[in-house]
Amino acid sequence: GAGVSQTPSNKVTEKGKYVELRCDPISGHTALYWYRQSLGQGPEFLIYFQGTGAADDSGLPNDRFFAVRPEGSVSTLKIQRTERGDSAVYLCASSHRDSYGYTFGSGTRLTVV
Amino acid sequence: GNSVTQMEGPVTLSEEAFLTINCTYTATGYPSLFWYVQYPGEGLQLLLKATKADDKGSNKGFEATYRKETTSFHLEKGSVQVSDSAVYFCALGDDKIIFGKGTRLHILP
Numbered sequence: 001g002a003g004v005s006q007t008p009s010n011k012v013t014e015k016g017k018y019v020e021l022r023c024d025p026i027s028g029h030t031a032l033y034w035y036r037q038s039l040g041q042g043p044e045f046l047i048y049f050q051g052t053g054a055a056d057d058s059g060l061p062n063d064r065f066f067a068v069r070p071e072g073s074v075s076t077l078k079i080q081r082t083e084r085g086d087s088a089v090y091l092c093a094s095s096h097r098d099s100y101g102y103t104f105g106s107g108t109r110l111t112v113v
Numbered sequence: 114g115n116s117v118t119q120m121e122g123p124v125t126l127s128e129e130a131f132l133t134i135n136c137t138y139t140a141t142g143y144p145s146l147f148w149y150v151q152y153p154g155e156g157l158q159l160l161l162k163a164t165k166a167d168d169k170g171s172n173k174g175f176e177a178t179y180r181k182e183t184t185s186f187h188l189e190k191g192s193v194q195v196s197d198s199a200v201y202f203c204a205l206g207d208d209k210i211i212f213g214k215g216t217r218l219h220i221l222p
Contacts, residue, residue, distance in 0.1 A: 031208070041159070042202050042212035056209055065188065101147055102210065104157040 002026075004105035006092050012111045013082055021077040023107045025094030031055075032075050033102060034067055035091040043091055049075060082112045114142045119203045119213035126193055127221050134188040134216050136203035139185075146170075146179050146186040147204040159203070160188075194219045194220070 005024040013019050022055045031050050033045035045059040046058050057067070064082075069075040079086055089109050093102035116125050118193035120135040138146065148160040148170070161170035163186065177189045186203060198220045203213040 003206045033209075035212075040215075042204075045209055045211065048209055050208075093157075101145075101159040101162050103159075106156045 003093055004094050004103055006090075006105035006108050008108060009106065010068075010109045010111075012113060015082060015084060015112055017082055019079050019082055019110065021079075021090050021110070023075045023077070023092030024107060025073065025075070025092070027073075028105055029094035029096050029103075031074070032069060033093045033095075034075070034077050035093065037089045037091055039088075039108070046077070063096045079110075082110075084112045086110060087112045115144065115205055115211050117203050117205055117211055117213035119201075119216055122200075122215070122217035124216060125219045125221065127184055128195055129192045130220075132188070132190040132193045132197075132218070134201055134203075134218070135187045136188065136213060138184050138186065138203075138205050140184075140205055143181070144205045144207050146161045146177070148175070148177055148186070148188050148211065149202040149204055151202070151215070154201065160201070193218075193220050195222050 002099050007022045021059040033048045038042045047057040047067050050068055052072045064080045067077045089107040091107045094103045095102045116139045118137050145164045147162045149157050149159045151157050161172040163170040166179050166181035168179045177186050177188045200215045200217045202215045204210050
C-alpha cells in the first residue's frame with residue numbers, strides 16, 4: 001500500500017483481556033518496527049523485525065507482550081492480560097533495508113479500563 | 114547504550130523568529146541522526162536526517178548539522194511560521210532508532 005496501515009485506530013479493552021494490534025507495512029519494506037508512545041513522551045522502542053524474524057526484541061516490557069510477522073509482511077502485536085499501564089499509542093513503522101529513517105503509521109490508541 | 118537528550122518545552126516564539134531546539138546524544142559508534150515532527154492530529158514524519166559527521170540535513174527551511182565534537186544535532190530555522198507548531202523529536206540509530214522525549218513548539222501569529 002501507499003503507507004503503513006495500522007488497525008484498529010482505537011481499541012478500548014477491559015483489564016485482564018487479550019488484544020491484538022495489526023500493522024500492514026509499505027509493500028517491499030523488509031524492516032518493521034513497533035513502538036509505544038505515552039502521553040507527552042517520545043516513542044519507546046519495543047521490537048523490530050528484519051523479514052520474518054525478530055532482530056531485536058529488547059524493548060518488550062515483559063512476557064505479556066509478543067509480536068509476530070509470519071510471512072515477512074503484516075505484523076501483529078499481542079498483549080496478554082492487559083493492565084491499565086499498557087494504555088498508550090502503539091506505533092508501527094517500516095523501512096527498506098538500505099534506507100535511513102522510517103515511515104510511521106498513524107498508530108493504535110489502546111485504552112485499558 | 115545510545116540515548117538522546119533534547120531541550121524541554123514548550124517553546125513559544127513569535128512568527129518570523131529564529132528557532133533553535135537543542136539535542137545532544139550519547140552513542141557507541143556513529144549512528145545516523147534524525148529529527149522527526151508530529152503535527153497536531155497527525156503521525157510522526159521524518160523531517161531531516163544526517164548519516165555521518167559534519168553532514169547537514171535540511172528540509173522545509175529547517176537545518177541540523179551532525180557535530181561529532183560536541184555530540185550534538187541542534188535543529189534550527191531562520192524564520193518560523195505558525196504552521197511549524199508541532200512536537201519535534203530528535204532521534205538516533207541505524208537499525209533501531211532511539212527517540213528523545215520531544216519538544217513542543219508553539220508559534221504565535
